[in-house]
Amino acid sequence: MRAAAVQLTATTDRAANLATADRLVRAAAHDGASLVVLPEKWSSYGPPAELRDGAEDLDGPALTWARGIAAELGIDLVAGSIPERGDARGSNTSVHIGPDGRDRATYRKLHMFDVQVGGRDYRESDGEAPGDEIVLSATASGVGLGMTICYDLRFPDLFRRLAVDGARIIALPAAFTEATTRDHWEVLVRARAIENQCFVVAANQVGRHAPGLRTGGRSMIVDPWGIVLAQAPDAETHIVADLDLDRLQRIRTDLPSLANRRPEVYG
Template sequence: MRIAILQMTGGIDPAANADTLVAAVDEATADGAAMLFTPEMSGLVDRDRDRAAAHAREEEGDAVLAAVRGAAAQAGIWVHVGSLMIRTAGGKLANRGFVIDGSGAIRARYDKLHLFDVDLPTGESWRESTSYRAGDGAVVVDTPVGALGASICYDLRFPDLYRALTDAGATILAVPAAFTRPTGAAHWHVMLRARAIEGAAFVVAAAQTGVHADGRATYGHSLVIDPWGDILLDLGEAPGLGFAEIDPARQEDVRARVPALRHRRAIPAVVRT
């Protein structure tokens, strides 16, 4: 099955970002993709909390989500929106991903489990938990290209999540992201390849890239990786759309050659001496 991956330099104007997403839906459909994958924070990239909060809407009122659902329905294509900023009933925000089917219906939602609260050697400081609430569950959803296990960006550093997803039958692991450049250069490729190899699963990682209007810089290098750990697609640093093939036979072959998933065991209590 053919998939499309959007790499974008999202900005502080949700309407402009929505236009980018709708154009990607049209281009992906024209090139024969069954499903489009977009990055984390596809609707808004803005670290100015007050300015960003002014755009926050509950799911039913989010204009970017509505635009993508309408475009997906018109084109008949599935879309994994890596994440949007959604206001929750409790007042905090959710970093929420959506799987939208070819009729425009929402098939699955996933709220980012692990929030990015770090101080980097570069002087960058991030406190995602100040504005966002963490999710409380993992999600696997059937799609035309396979059983998709959802995650978002910083989740990548927690392999137990991906074990849970593949134990639940995921054959594709989606990792939409807005990785910083220092952490991306150090860890992005190696961790994504590790998740693919550990789970004998395809990994699809659509990413933000470049210097954004809010001043942040993201790493790019949207990737598609096969279950053996081979990189099928690397979009480098330029924004744009890329394509890759998801071949279930490749996965079956890898899982037969290295049947590690069948050999998984619950870890007994650790004895420290």
């Protein structure tokens, strides 16, 4: 299986974001990718007030386009995440769409990014409600696909649950800040891949989105041994890598850390 991660610099210009996503998803499919992952909030990204203005329903323009292009290109598309409109607070929502253009899974981000980092306060929970469900999907070919978003990367329990439940690939759409990308991103992505013996397809945003709002890029595809199969430069682009599922099985057989877990001791 060939997978791709799309990296872009989204702003509040939804038409421009969609045009860039369309170009890069088509390029990834042209390069042979059958699974493509877009970044977090690819449809609209900016300051909280403007982000709320860019929120959409699940049948809005962003996901309508995503369903159409998945069917046209015959790919599994993890449509990153979009700010989903809600009554009081919205959700940060990722949808996996199959090659038939139909939704295969919907995941709402579990962990809210309420932190202070790089001299800036982030209060994601002010405008978004956390999800309450762990979501394991599957590609059209039947490969277990775990759904996560950005800050979820710092919570290994979620990734472990997905792996134990059957994930062999974990999709990670992200908008990691520039500061945390530089110091933590690669370490965390590789750690989640190694400890769960999964492929991780991590699609990050990159660059300046608004005054004081920058993300770090370096989108990655990592194998179950922690080897970086592909990594993006600091630009809007896509990366591709072949996912050797037989190698994954050999790793899990030869070094059976998942099978050797002691949940009766530590839960």
